Amino acid sequence: MEFWLVTNNEKVNDAYADKCDVLFVDGTDRDVMKTIRDLVHEGHSLLTHPLSGSLKPGETPFRSVLVDKSKNETVDPFSLDLIETCIQALQKFRVRYEGLSERKLEDFRHVDLSIIESAIPTAMADRTRVVGVDRNGA
């Protein structure tokens, strides 16, 4: 499975930049969500859930999501529904992470890394190939 690792977490970028294709977003968790939403609108499917574990929206500034590089001819309805619901969920919670100390930020980076680490080996081992997909797309 060829995938993008979309993240705004430097620690994830450092750990995976040479192992897979990282799309680093220099911005907030909301910016990551918007990047993912745009990819879904272009026909890509989500491989991981955009809400991170049971960390509450607005609690952690970091977000890492895997997106399938192969492009569907039409928008994947499941991915579209999921990303829209997640963005709504995010908007429901107020941002709590502003002004966090470096030590607290480092903890959040570490947990975000750990959550996405649990999915990357599965994505790398995933041999699913969907007929009709344009592998050179995007």
Next chain:
Amino acid sequence: MRLELGNIDIKEIRFADKSEIKDGVLYVNQEEVIAQVLEDDLIRDAHLEIAVPGESVRITPVKDVIQPRVKVEGPGGMFPGVISKVDTVGTGKTNVLRGMAVVTCGRIVGFQEGIIDMTGPGAEYTPFSELNNLVLVVEPEDGWKPHDYERAARVAGLKVATYIGELARDLTPDETVVYERANLRESFENYPDLPRVGYVLMLQTQGLLHDTYVYGVDAKQTLTTMISPTEIMDGAIVSGNCVSACDKNTTYHHQNNPVIEDLFKAHGKTLNFVGVIITNENVYLADKMRSSDWSAKLAEYLSLDGVIISQEGFGNPDTDLIMNCKKIEEKGIKTVIITDEYAGQDGKSQSLADADPLADAVITGGNANEVVILPPMERIIGTTDFVDKIAGGHDGSLREDGSIEAELQIITGSTNEMGFNKLSAR
């Protein structure tokens, strides 16, 4: 399978020169306990404290709550695959120290872990305020990764609970409760006219601070499977989960799962309790699909008429919950889901991050966004350094006088999704 639980009531905990249980009092030799905990190189320092119901004490950050138990008869030992060998547990006799718990407390990564107040308004939201708590406070050695340290703290709590449970091996229980289940064929023959009901127990499995272990195996690496409810009572499922305080299932919750307890009570009367299906809550979407497909396949294979599904956590697991519910309903099996809500501080927002019209029977553990004010306590066990970081806490939530303004999600077990809590609505 037949398991007898012998309840031994613990009315008080005291430190003493010799560890023993006499007349409902647990005497603990602190040095002996701590020596076991410090065998692990990752733990720099540890000590015990006692917290009694009604006392002005705040325990935070809480990692796990564990009920000491000991296997008296039958194969295996407590917490198989972690503390004892992996022999299958769930039959014979087990002694249970009722009215007390071992609470592990200390820094893992500093947030996510909850609060137990032993008195005041916060105490009313957590069932653990009613227990005599032996609190193990652990300090990590510097330089280790949080993963390693989480494991060390998890195992330390289980070790202490096993040590305390062992003291009850030769005691006569105050009360014995028998849990017995026939095999599938016999149960169908015994109760041909009763609805066949199963329980899908969802386990949080998403990475550091989010893990659950079944017979020592990280449940994120398993397929949906079946387990006997009495195996769970013998500690086959332990929590490695630190998120989030209000709706994580501690090891104590697993040992005392109220859904299982109630299904046993109704078994043979109003329903036929057929079995427990355990499934995970992974990050990878294909895993979610596979695991929920498997829940539905097993429910159908067991010829169930109804299923109760309990969730753990919030957000990402809402998708697993709805997938389980929808796929089981589509097999023609009725479901009831147990969840909790993040409906905003005013309670007006949509409660879950996912939904489906087939999820038409829902039990809620409460709104985790509800704001609570916890007055200062005279004694703090652990540290409040992390209160601002705990889910539901925010900068400024720890006030100068020691009181805390935060959302309900800060309190351990307050909106538990097995229904092991005290919130209700009229």
